[in-house]
Amino acid sequence: MKNINIKELARELKLSVSTVSKALHDSHEISEETKQRVLKAAARLNYVPNPYASSLRGRKSKNIGVVIPEVADSFFSLAINGIESVAHEKGYHVLICLTHESFENEKTILKEFQGGRVDGVLMSVSGETSQSGHINDLISKGVPLILFDRVCEDVETAKITTDDFASGYRATEHLIQQGCDEIAFLDISKSLSISRKRLEGYLQAIGDHQLKADKKNIILCTNDTNKNYPLIKKMLQQENRPNGVVSSVEKLTMPVYKACAALKLKIPGDVKVVCFSNLETAPILNPSLTTITQPAFEMGKIAATLLFKVLGKSNFDLAKESLVISSALEVRDSTG
Amino acid sequence: MKNINIKELARELKLSVSTVSKALHDSHEISEETKQRVLKAAARLNYVPNPYASSLRGRKSKNIGVVIPEVADSFFSLAINGIESVAHEKGYHVLICLTHESFENEKTILKEFQGGRVDGVLMSVSGETSQSGHINDLISKGVPLILFDRVCEDVETAKITTDDFASGYRATEHLIQQGCDEIAFLDISKSLSISRKRLEGYLQAIGDHQLKADKKNIILCTNDTNKNYPLIKKMLQQENRPNGVVSSVEKLTMPVYKACAALKLKIPGDVKVVCFSNLETAPILNPSLTTITQPAFEMGKIAATLLFKVLGKSNFDLAKESLVISSALEVRDSTG
DNA sequence: TTTATTTACGAAACCGTTTTCGTAACCCGC
DNA sequence: GCGGGTTACGAAAACGGTTTCGTAAATAAA
Structure with missing residues (x-):
């Protein structure tokens, strides 16, 4: 028994x-x-x-913590797969903690980690996160933490990101080349690094191509999925409505398509759409979706591999190990 | 420090x-x-x-284990959300362990759990699982385990499932009513309860409507995504090819659509398709996909709630708590 | 006033491992 | 045959909490 x-x-x-x-x-x-x-x-x-007895005595848990906003998102679930593939190989367990985009939750989780529950942390910050005290607190306790995708720039640690500025630029430029001259940018957070950089890339492309940047074309969406649909719909109903849309995160794909359908706007005829998205179904959407696809699995793998490198040695300067990987523009019918 | x-x-x-x-x-x-x-x-x-000191002394971990085949799947990621929502409320952590559809992995994980790493387990068995010794071993150590979706019938514990037979029947009958008379069934495992029941529902519907069941229309797909596409393509190339397809799991959606596109078969004109799937993008696929949608979030929530009920009391007969929930047939254009 | 009970705290055992240290017994060369 | 070294094992101290039990002082009951 x-x-x-x-x-x-x-x-x-x-x-x-x-x-x-x-x-x-x-x-x-x-x-x-x-x-x-x-x-x-x-x-x-x-x-x-008993793993707890071992952990207590050995002062290490054989667990790594993965702190992400949500799990029902292609980017994060693929990243988890990448992380898990190397953790499993090293005999580690993966403790997945969801912030649900809440800064409070994120703080609580990291605070708890100070107790030694995990030996290291991989994290993508919440949409509300703009300070980094909680992160630095954890790091100063000797728990290595690596940021991936959504990073805090002022934390001195390794950051595994994609070329957000360039991707935002490329997505926008692609729309311009396809004939769009009134392009909306769907934002998700004022503070998030990825949002800011993608937006900057968008703005740069707009400027480089002699288009006027218009505040009404930059829509700040919310974490509440239900609120995004009316927001986007309203944007598409304004006079002088955009004929191109850059969605900076995957979760806005659905409301964009739904709003276009509701307003009887044809994609790509009336509006061309490009999304930052790792949706596997992008090629079979109606119309198939042009995406900026991030190497999600690889990012997870790289971040985890790096973490285990630190866990081995003690004097290891993570700050020098940041890495920027390229996303790919995959052109499909939604910008045809 | x-x-x-x-x-x-x-x-x-x-x-x-x-x-x-x-x-x-x-x-x-x-x-x-x-x-x-x-x-x-x-x-x-x-x-x-230090959580490990507390766990060691208190002989409980404040962790629950979630054992599933994969995380990059809408059903499972939604179920995780449901589970996490109640675990979080109870102050528990969720340890997610992936079997990658491997029986060996599943055994290893459950064996490890015998050491007390988790206070209870929610599990959906791997596609290779046909015995249940490893599950009974864990339960006999006093660790409550609840099965959800993919269950082992011969384990005496609570099972939270959907009405797989009825759903298989309804999906097939729907195709028949839409005019299909040569219907394929895409299977994923010989041993899996959900597969067997969905198949039985399919066969029953076939029989009830005076169609002939044909072995060549029952395709056993694999865990290796790359192999499924040629398998399905081959099926659609045979003489007397099916004009209707029931896909018993979400991951077969992509290869079906891709195969039809490659063979220039129109959905739903040439082939009508219905998938067991929780894909959020089902309504915006090309064509929009008729699905059997499972209440994934609710199932996770129910299973987790039940688990915490057991964790409170000690003499609790889980075997009496099984629950069957209804899936919904959501008719869209792929069967129009 | 004496006895019983309550209040508020401390000492020490305990949870199940890992690791340090000590020590017999044996082997070796000289 | 005697020091020095190796081999193979055991006793006990950690790791950091929780819990049981004991107890002095304060309060209540008789």
Whole structure:
């Protein structure tokens, strides 16, 4: 019924607890013969060590924390896969914590991590996050933390990002080349690094092509999915409505398509659309969606690999390990 | 730098460790005045308790394990949201473990859980799982485990499922009513409960409507996404090809659409398609996809709520708590 | 006043590991 | 045959909390 512990296992073998522990860890102090006896007995009695006792004694948890805004999002779920693939290989567990885009939640989670629950953290900040005290607090306790995708620039640690400015520029320029002259930018946060940079890329492209930047074309959407649809619809109903839309995050794809359908605006005839998105279904949407696709899986993998590099060594300067990867513009029918 | 522990906190307060611990837990043994002093000091010194020490002593982890085949799947990511919403409310953490559809992985994970890493488990079995010894082993150690969606029938525990037989029947009948007389069924596993029941529903509908069941129309797909596309394509190239397709899982949506496009088969003109799927983008696919949609979030929520009910009481017969929820047929253009 | 009870706290055991340190027994060379 | 080194193991101290139990002082009951 109850799980057997090392003490009972030792008694069964008529060995001391320490000998059993060493044998299980393949210590050189233990004879080959004894090791085999111990291993056999452990298997026979189905001994499974208590991870909390090990963690307490060893001061490490064999867990890494992944802090993200949400899980039902292609970018994040693919990134999780990348992270998990290397964590699994290293024998680590992945503790996924969702902030639901709330700064308060994010602070609570990082605070808890100060207690030693995880050995390291991979994080993409919430849409509300503009300060970084909570992050620095955790880092100063000796818990390595790496930011990916949504980063805080003023935290001195590794940041794995994509070329957001360039992507915003490319998306916008693509629309211009396709004939758009009134282009909207769907924003998601005032503070988020990715939002700001993508917006800057958008603005630069607008300027470089002698178009006028217009505040009414920059729409700040919300975390509440239900509110985004009316916002976008309203934008598409204004006089002199945009004939091109850059959506800076995946979750705005649905409301854009829905609003266009409701207003009987044809994509790409009336409005051309490009989204930052990792949706697998982008090629089979109606019309197929032109996307800026981020290497989500790879980013997760790279971030996790880097984290494990730090966990090995102690004096490792993460701040020097930042990396910017390229996103890809995948042209499809929505900008045709 | 390092985190402060309760001993240091006690020394700072000139109190004993036990008094501090009790004060932090709002014990009646401690005076209100002392409690306030302790709370103040804990906040000032930023004391965060070590969760592993608590877990070790208290023999409970405040973690629940969620074992699923993959995370980049709408059904599972929505279910995670449902689970997380109640876990968060109860002050629990969610440890997500991916089997990647591998029985070996699943066994390893559950074995590890025997060590006490989690207080309870919510699980959807892998596509390879046909035995249940590993599940019963865990349950017999006193770790409550609830199955959801993909269940093992011979495990005596609560199972939260949808009406797979009825859904398979309804999907197929819908195709028949739309004029299909040669209907393919895309299967994903020989052993999986959901597959078997959905298939049975399909066969029953076929029989009830005087169509002939044909083995060549039942395609067993694989876990390897790349192999499914040629399989499906081949099926659609055979003479007397199906004019209707029931896909029993979400991940087969893409290859079906791609194969039809490659073969220049019009959906729904040449082939009508209905998928078991929770894809948010189903309404904006080209053509929009008729789906059997499962209440994924609710299932997660129900399963988690039930788990916490067990974690409270000890003598609780989970086997009596199974629940079957209805999926919804959402008719769209792919079967028009 | 004496006894019983309550209040508020501290000492120490305990949870299940890992690791340090100590120590017999054996082997080796000289 | 004697120091020095290795081999193979055990005792006990950690790790950082929680909980049981004991107890002095204060209060209540008799």
